[in-house]
Amino acid sequence: MERKLLCVSAFTQEYGIYRTFTSVNTGSGIDTLYGGLGADTFDLSVSPSGQTQVTADHIADFSDAQGDRVHVAPSGGVTYAESQGDASVVSVETAISWATSHNLFSSANTVFVAGVTDGYLLVDANSNNAFGSGDFAIVLDHLNSTTLFGPSDVI
Numbered sequence: 689m690e691r692k693l694l695c696v697s698a699f700t701q702e703y704g705i706y707r708t709f710t711s712v713n714t715g716s717g718i719d720t721l722y723g724g725l726g727a728d729t730f731d732l733s734v735s736p737s738g739q740t741q742v743t744a745d746h747i748a749d750f751s752d753a754q755g756d757r758v759h760v761a762p763s764g765g766v767t768y769a770e771s772q773g774d775a776s777v778v779s780v781e782t783a784i785s786w787a788t789s790h791n792l793f794s795s796a797n798t799v800f801v802a803g804v805t806d807g808y809l810l811v812d813a814n815s816n817n818a819f820g821s822g823d824f825a826i827v828l829d830h831l832n833s834t835t836l837f838g839p840s841d842v843i
């Protein structure tokens with residue numbers, strides 16, 4: 689499979705943030721994003737990620753301490769919920785199951801579930817209180833704690 693490396697530098701006037709990130713595109717629409725030094729905004733609002741472990745985009749080096757943010761733009765604005773999952777949360781699919789069984793989408797359209805190894809940001813893009821058609825997930829590699837990601841990290 690061909691791998692393409694895309695480096696992007698841009699000034700986002702809407703947020704007043706200079707951001708640099710690198711995207712490794714495997715050719716299948718699945719990207720792995722890497723931030724530069726300092727605060728990065730990972731904008732997934734224009735080209736949303738997939739709904740499974742196989743199709744979801746990954747953010748490889750998210751850092752709350754550096755001021756990184758994830759821009760997802762669900763309908764009606766961001767309402768946030770989070771949960772520390774248990775040993776069963778090991779993929780996007782199990783994170784969705786966890787969030788659904790704990791009724792997290794009943795009050796939020798952006799849900800972070802901390803799994804065994806990674807974190808999963810689940811976006812109910814149409815804000816219909818369920819994860820399904822048109823919604824997307826982002827895997828936050830090695831971010832497996834709700835103390836490392838919170839409501840201020842999502843815009």
